Amino acid sequence: MDLSGKKVLIFAGPMYEDRELFYPYYRFLEAQAKVTVAGIGEKKYTGKYGVPIEVDAQSKDLTGDKWDIVVVPGGFAPDKIRADQSACKIVSETLKGGRIVAAICHGPWVLVDAEVCKGRKLTSYANIKLDLINAGATWVDEEVVVDRGLITSRTPADLPAFCAAIIKEAQLSPV
Numbered sequence: 001m002d003l004s005g006k007k008v009l010i011f012a013g014p015m016y017e018d019r020e021l022f023y024p025y026y027r028f029l030e031a032q033a034k035v036t037v038a039g040i041g042e043k044k045y046t047g048k049y050g051v052p053i054e055v056d057a058q059s060k061d062l063t064g065d066k067w068d069i070v071v072v073p074g075g076f077a078p079d080k081i082r083a084d085q086s087a088c089k090i091v092s093e094t095l096k097g098g099r100i101v102a103a104i105c106h107g108p109w110v111l112v113d114a115e116v117c118k119g120r121k122l123t124s125y126a127n128i129k130l131d132l133i134n135a136g137a138t139w140v141d142e143e144v145v146v147d148r149g150l151i152t153s154r155t156p157a158d159l160p161a162f163c164a165a166i167i168k169e170a171q172l173s174p175v
């Protein structure tokens with residue numbers, strides 16, 4: 001599964017879900033994508049399970065760039081990422097441009113603040129189900145949901161299906 005020439009942005013924030021950041025990170029590197037990790041103010045973050053990551057850039061410096069794929073991992077980080085206007089702008093502009101945004105676990109919280117949920121079929125960690133419904137989404141309990149460039153999953157157990165869906169959609173994408 002080749003992603004040569006594709007630009008991937010993965011968000012990081014305080015207390016990100018370690019597996020949900022690193023699994024896609026290494027999977028997309030393996031597929032030959034150019035992967036950038038973006039922060040929301042700090043240069044370094046620590047995951048829920050203590051794994052540190054140093055970011056490549058800050059979201060505010062990346063808003064003008066075009067990303068083929070944007071990934072929002074879960075954990076506690078999405079609550080901070082969704083408050084970052086630049087991160088929300090990147091998510092919104094990526095979808096408007098016909099490209100892919102993928103969010104897992106609590107990551108769809110960012111989709112709420114980016115105002116891209118209305119009329120979409122989504123999944124997430126069950127605790128934020130009502131947030132997504134209130135933002136206009138149809139929520140379902142499935143391992144991965146693909147809806148017009150928006151890809152969502154529930155938990156780390158869904159990571160294989162999540163990454164496979166992202167790669168499949170990226171290979172089909174005309175952009």
